[in-house]
Amino acid sequence: MTAIGHSPLVRRWRAAATRFTTPLLPDDYLTLVNPLWSARELRGRIVSVTPEAEDAATIVVEPGWGWSFSHAAGQYIGIGVQIDGRFVWRSYSLTTPPSRDGRRLVVTVRAMPEGFASRHLVHGVRAGTIVRLAPPAGEFVLPDPLPGKVLMLTAGSGITPIMAMLRTLDRRHGTGSPADVTVVHSAPDADRALFADELVLLARRHPGWRIVQRHTRVEGHLLLHEGNPGAGRATGSSPRATLEGLVPDWRQRETWACGPTAMLDAAEKAWADAGIRDALHLERFSADLTGGEAEGGTITFARSGRTVDVDGATTVLEAGENAGIPMPFGCRMGICHTCVAPLRSGAVRDLRDGAEARVAGTDQGTRAVQTCVSAASGDCVIDL
Structure with a gap:
């Protein structure tokens, strides 16, 4: 991609303007006029925050100067929000179809109990707040x-990228959609179910769509295969629903699944056992970082000239962000490799499986590591 700040015309203008504005840069004057005018970073203004449930809200963002990125339904964007004097970055799925003018970005955020940023976005942020943005990314499209036949399997906030897909199909085909789409969505109860009313309306508009909404506190978790932990009966006397019972032809459907880790792990096993793993497309919102344990240590960010002491549970990405370093990132789950950075010396450990990456010293070259899933295993130097 070519950001507006990197075009030859803008570079010449900034160079000339800098000679007349030192010690301030041209961006400093631009942002005084309009905080969305920046050639150095992508920014946006929060237009509205609309509660969707007790612990969720839909946030509309107006992107600023330089945003020229279209997105596909199912992709996510990065949002950096300032909390206690520093910017905290998180990725959220866009919930609306790609707009014709790209002037509105919409995400629906659920506040997680341990989610520092998500709780702030749902309960603390206000309209008018300036945020930083990262372009759309992701292959869950x-x-x-x-x-010919599609299954969408979701639970909790995993419905968010699926809503973008359903809204896109609805806008593209209207009531005449020829798609054979089955959606099975689970939520704890009616109060925490996102987009429940809209899902009902979509099912009415499209005779070829079948949308099943389930409440797990009453009906229990959907059994994707008989080996599911806790298989048996739900609250009351009724047996739990199975995928086989709800969607008998699931093996003939291309499937998009998004939701909690346990559900996605069970789906991977069920599809693999059926010999159709390639027909399953997954979107995970978090990585399982319980497979490895790091010692912690001192991380030196060589190019930024900053050094931080961290424990073994803090990833290199988090350490850099906490130190105010502009760290590259994408999915934050070790999937997209956007966060890869050179390890110049020392060692880091992958928190997913405990694998160690080590470089003996600066004369031994560097080694690429994924900062979002790696933590310091002793003192180390990262070339950022």
Whole structure:
């Protein structure tokens, strides 16, 4: 991509303007006029925060100067919000179809109990707040043309990227959608179910769509295969629903699944056992970082000239962000490799499986490591 701040014309203008504005840079004057005018970073202004449930809200962001990125339904963007004097970055799925003018970005955020940023976005942020943005990314998208039969399997906030897909199909085809789409969505109860009313309306508009909404506190978790932990009966006397019972032809459907780790792990096993793993597309919101344990240590960010002491549970990405370093990132789960940085010396440990990456010293070259899933294993130097 070519950001507006990197075009030859803008570079010449900034160079000339800098000679007349030192010690301030041109961006400093631009942001005094309009905080969304920046050639150095992508910014946006929060237009509205609308509660969706007790612990969730839909946030509309107006992107500023330099935002020229279209997105596909199912992709996510990065949002950096200032909390206690520092910017905290998180990625959220866009919930609306790609707009014609790109002037509105919409995400629906659920406040997680341990979610420092998500709780602030749902309960603390106000309209008018300036945020930083990262362009759309992610491979969890629908192909064109659409497969003949589609299954969308979601739980909790995993419905958010699926809503973008459903809204896109609805806008593209209206009430005449030829798609054979089955959606199975689980939420704890009606009070925490996102988009429940809209899902009902979409099912009415499209005779070929079947949308099943489940409440797990009453009906229990959907059993994707008989080996599910806790298989048996839900609250009361009724047996738990199975995927086989709800969607008998699930093996013939291309499937997009998003939700809690346990559900996605169970889906991977069920599809693998059926010999159709390639027909399953997953979107995970968090990485399982319980497979490894790091010692912690001192991380030196060589190019930024900053050094931080961290424990073994703090990733290199988090350490850099906490120190105010502009760290590259994407999915924050070790999938997209956007966060890869050179390890110049020392060692880091992958918190997913405990694998260690080590470089003996600066004369031994560097080694690429994923900062979002790696933590310091003793003192180390990162070339950022």
